[in-house]
Amino acid sequence: MIEIDRLTRLYDGKPACDAVSMTIETGTITAIVGTSGSGKTTLLRMINRLVEPSSGEVRINGTPTHSEKPHLLRRRIGYAIQGHGLFPHHTVGRNIGAVPRLLGWPKDRIAARVDELLTLFSMDPSEFRDRFPAELSGGQQQRVGVARALASRPDLLLMDEPFGALDPIIRTRAQDDLRQIQRHLGSTILIVTHDMDEAIRLADRIAVMDAGKLVQYGTPAEIIAHPATPFVAEMVGEADRPLRLLALLQVSELAESGPADGPEIAPDATLRDALSACLWSGRESLPVRGTTQRVTLEAIRSRAGAHA
Amino acid sequence: MSDTATTPAGLRGLSPPGLLFAVLGAVSLLLPFMTLRANRIVAGEGLPAWQIAEPGITLPGLTVLALGLALGLPASRPALRLGGALLALAALIFLLTNGATALMQDAGDYARVSPASGFWCLLAVTLLLAADALAQMRPGPALRAVLLAGALGALWATLASGLLSELSIGIEYASRASGFARATVRHLWLSLGSLAVAAAIGFPLGIACHRVPAMRAATLATLSFVQTIPSLAMFGIMIPLLGALVTALPALQAMGIAGIGFAPAFVALVLYSLLPVVANTVAGLDAAPKPAIEAARGMGLTPMQRLWQVELPLGLPVLLAGVRIVLVQNIGLAVIAGLIGGGGYGTFVFQGLNQTATDLILLGALPTVLLAMVAAITMDILVDLSRRTPEHAR
Numbered sequence: 295m296i297e298i299d300r301l302t303r304l305y306d307g308k309p310a311c312d313a314v315s316m317t318i319e320t321g322t323i324t325a326i327v328g329t330s331g332s333g334k335t336t337l338l339r340m341i342n343r344l345v346e347p348s349s350g351e352v353r354i355n356g357t358p359t360h361s362e363k364p365h366l367l368r369r370r371i372g373y374a375i376q377g378h379g380l381f382p383h384h385t386v387g388r389n390i391g392a393v394p395r396l397l398g399w400p401k402d403r404i405a406a407r408v409d410e411l412l413t414l415f416s417m418d419p420s421e422f423r424d425r426f427p428a429e430l431s432g433g434q435q436q437r438v439g440v441a442r443a444l445a446s447r448p449d450l451l452l453m454d455e456p457f458g459a460l461d462p463i464i465r466t467r468a469q470d471d472l473r474q475i476q477r478h479l480g481s482t483i484l485i486v487t488h489d490m491d492e493a494i495r496l497a498d499r500i501a502v503m504d505a506g507k508l509v510q511y512g513t514p515a516e517i518i519a520h521p522a523t524p525f526v527a528e529m530v531g532e533a534d535r536p537l538r539l540l541a542l543l544q545v546s547e548l549a550e551s552g553p554a555d556g557p558e559i560a561p562d563a564t565l566r567d568a569l570s571a572c573l574w575s576g577r578e579s580l581p582v583r584g585t586t587q588r589v590t591l592e593a594i595r596s597r598a599g600a601h602a
Numbered sequence: 603m604s605d606t607a608t609t610p611a612g613l614r615g616l617s618p619p620g621l622l623f624a625v626l627g628a629v630s631l632l633l634p635f636m637t638l639r640a641n642r643i644v645a646g647e648g649l650p651a652w653q654i655a656e657p658g659i660t661l662p663g664l665t666v667l668a669l670g671l672a673l674g675l676p677a678s679r680p681a682l683r684l685g686g687a688l689l690a691l692a693a694l695i696f697l698l699t700n701g702a703t704a705l706m707q708d709a710g711d712y713a714r715v716s717p718a719s720g721f722w723c724l725l726a727v728t729l730l731l732a733a734d735a736l737a738q739m740r741p742g743p744a745l746r747a748v749l750l751a752g753a754l755g756a757l758w759a760t761l762a763s764g765l766l767s768e769l770s771i772g773i774e775y776a777s778r779a780s781g782f783a784r785a786t787v788r789h790l791w792l793s794l795g796s797l798a799v800a801a802a803i804g805f806p807l808g809i810a811c812h813r814v815p816a817m818r819a820a821t822l823a824t825l826s827f828v829q830t831i832p833s834l835a836m837f838g839i840m841i842p843l844l845g846a847l848v849t850a851l852p853a854l855q856a857m858g859i860a861g862i863g864f865a866p867a868f869v870a871l872v873l874y875s876l877l878p879v880v881a882n883t884v885a886g887l888d889a890a891p892k893p894a895i896e897a898a899r900g901m902g903l904t905p906m907q908r909l910w911q912v913e914l915p916l917g918l919p920v921l922l923a924g925v926r927i928v929l930v931q932n933i934g935l936a937v938i939a940g941l942i943g944g945g946g947y948g949t950f951v952f953q954g955l956n957q958t959a960t961d962l963i964l965l966g967a968l969p970t971v972l973l974a975m976v977a978a979i980t981m982d983i984l985v986d987l988s989r990r991t992p993e994h995a996r
Contacts, residue, residue, distance in 0.1 A: 344899060368902035379897025383915050393901050442901075452900075 301350035325493035328503035372443035372451035554588035617677035633720035654701030667693035687732035714770035788945035800875030808883020840866035867944030882924025886917025926981035
C-alpha cells in the first residue's frame with residue numbers, strides 16, 4: 295500500500311503540488327490525470343524523490359520514503375518515462391538488467407530475468423537480447439523501457455506518460471499489454487497521463503489533478519458518472535460520457551436469453567463495441583459468441599442512462 | 603541523377619576531384635621542379651622537371667607520374683585511384699632522387715639541390731588524391747591503422763635508404779643528426795606532456811562545469827580569453843611571471859625552471875590546451891540523451907555511476923575529439939618554443955630563419971607537419987573505436 299500524505303512542493307513560494315493525499319492499494323493501476331502544469335509529474339517525481347517534497351510524506355508499506363537514501367529508494371521503485379530513456383550504448387539485455395546489476399544480483403539470475411521479461415513482452419530473447427535500442431521499433435523500445443522498470447520486481451512502478459511517443463495503434467496495443475502484464479505480475483502501478491481515454495482504459499482508480507490540487511479520486515465509472523468539478527467533467531468530455539461509461543462494461547454483463555440474428559459478438563467485448571455493431575448493422579440485438587444469449591440495443595441504452 | 607544534370611556528357615564517370623588534381627598536376631609541371639644553388643644561402647636556379655636529368659630518367663619518370671594522376675580519374679574505382687596516387691608518389695621520389703644525383707654531379711662542393719615549388723605542388727596533389735581515394739573507400743579503424751603503419755614504414759625505408767641524402771635538407775640533417783634526435787624527444791615532451799597536464803586539469807574541470815551550470819559560463823569565458831592571447835604575447839607574460847616565481851622559490855630553479863626555456867613554453871601550451879579539453883568535456887557529457895540521464899537517475903544510479911556508466915561512455919567520442927584538437931594544435935604551437943630556447947623542432951625553424959637557410963627551416967617544419975598528421979589520423983582512429991554502439995545500430 296502506498297500512502298501519500300499531504301504532499302506539497304513549492305516552487306518560488308507557489309505550490310506546484312498542493313497538499314495531495316491519497317492511498318494506493320497494492321496490485322492496482324492508478325492513473326494521475328491532468329493538463330500540463332497541473333502538478334501531476336511533480337507528484338509522481340516526489341514519490342521516488344527525483345523531486346524532494348517541501349512538506350508531507352510518502353509511505354510505502356508503512357515505511358516513509360525519506361528514511362532511506364534516494365538512490366537506494368529508487369532501486370526499489372520502477373521508473374518508466376516517455377521516450378523510453380534506454381541507454382543507447384547498452385544492449386537490450388544490459389538495459390533490462392540495469393537495476394538488478396545495481397542491486398548486485400548474480401549474473402545467471404539477471405540473464406534468466408532478462409529472458410523471462412522479454413518473453414513476457416512477446417519479444418524472442420534470442421533475437422532481441424543482444425540488439426541495441428536503435429535497432430528496435432518505437433513500440434519495441436517502449437516495451438523494453440517498461441521491462442527494464444519491472445526487472446527487479448519493484449514494490450511500485452511509476453510511469454510518466456510512457457506511451458506518449460507512440461502512434462495511436464501501437465499505443466492501444468501497449469496499453470492492453472501493460473494491463474495484461476500487470477494482472478499477471480500483480481504489480482502496483484502509478485501512471486501519469488494527460489489522456490483521459492488512456493486513464494479510463496488502464497486504471498482501477500483515477501486521480502484528477504488541477505492547478506496542483508487533487509480534485510477527484512475514484513474509479514473510472516465514478517469519475518465519468520459523477521465528475522466532482524466542471525474541470526473533471528471537461529476532462530471526461532461531456533458529449534462522450536455515455537460512450538466512455540459503456541466502454542468500461544463487458545457484453546457478458548448485459549447478456550440475456552433470447553434469439554438474435556447476424557454476426558456474433560465476443561462476451562468480453564465492451565458494450566461500446568456492441569452499441570457500435572448494433573448501429574452499424576441496423577440490428578436491435580446481437581448474439582453472444584459461445585452462448586445461446588443475446589445483448590439488446592434496448593438494454594445498452596438503459597445501462598448508458600443508468601448513472602443517475 | 604544530379605550527376606547527369608551537372609556533368610557535361612564527355613566527363614560522365616570521371617571523379618571531379620580527380621579531374622581537378624590531374625589539371626593541377628599538369629599546371630604544377632610548368633613550375634620549377636628543383637633548385638640548384640652554389641651554396642646553402644644564395645638564391646638558386648629553378649629547373650623544370652624535364653631538365654633535371656637526361657631524358658633516360660625524366661621521360662619514364664614523367665610518364666609514370668602522368669599515368670598515376672590519370673588513374674585518379676575514374677570515379678567508381680577508388681582502389682585504382684589510390685594505386686594511381688601511390689604510383690605518382692613513387693615517380694616523384696624517383697625524379698627527385700635521380701635529379702639530385704644528376705645535378706650534383708658537376709656542381710661544386712658547396713652546391714645544394716632542393717625540391718622546388720613544382721615538386722611541393724605535385725606532392726600535395728598526389729597526397730590529396732590518395733586522401734580522396736581513401737575517403738571514398740571508407741576504411742574501418744583497423745584498416746586505417748594498418749595503412750598508417752604502412753605509410754610510416756615506407757617513409758622510414760625511403761629515409762633510411764639514403765636516397766634523399768644528396769638533397770640539401772639531407773645534408774642539413776646529416777650535420778645535425780644528434781640535435782635532431784634531441785629536438786624530436788623535446789618536441790614530443792612539449793606537445794604530449796602539455797596535453798597530459800591539460801587533460802589532468804581539464805577533464806575534472808569539464809565535469810565540474812557540466813554538473814554546476816553556474817561555473818560553466820565563467821570558466822569557458824576565461825579559457826576563451828586565454829585562447830585569444832597571441833603565443834608571442836603569452837611568452838612575454840610568462841617570462842617575468844616565471845622569473846618572479848623562481849626568485850621567490852629557489853627550489854624551482856634547482857628543478858631547472860626558468861623564465862625562458864622549456865618551462866614557459868610548456869605552461870603556455872597547457873593554457874592553450876585547456877579550452878578545447880574543457881569545452882569538449884562539457885559538450886561530450888551534454889551529448890548523452892536527456893531521457894537516458896533522467897532514467898538513470900530514476901533507476902537509482904548514483905551521480906558517480908551515472909558519470910562512469912552513461913555520460914562518459916556516451917561522451918567519449920566528443921572528449922577524444924577535444925584531445926585530438928589539442929594534440930594537433932600543440933604539435934604545431936610547440937614550434938614557437940624554439941624562439942625562447944624551449945627546444946623542439948622550432949630550434950631548426952628559427953635557426954633557419956636567422957640564416958635564411960630554407961632547408962634548415964624545412965628540417966624543422968616537415969617533421970612537425972608529419973607528426974601532426976600522424977597524431978590526427980591516430981586520434982581519428984581512437985575516436986572511431988570509442989563509439990560504443992556498432993555502426994549499424996546508430
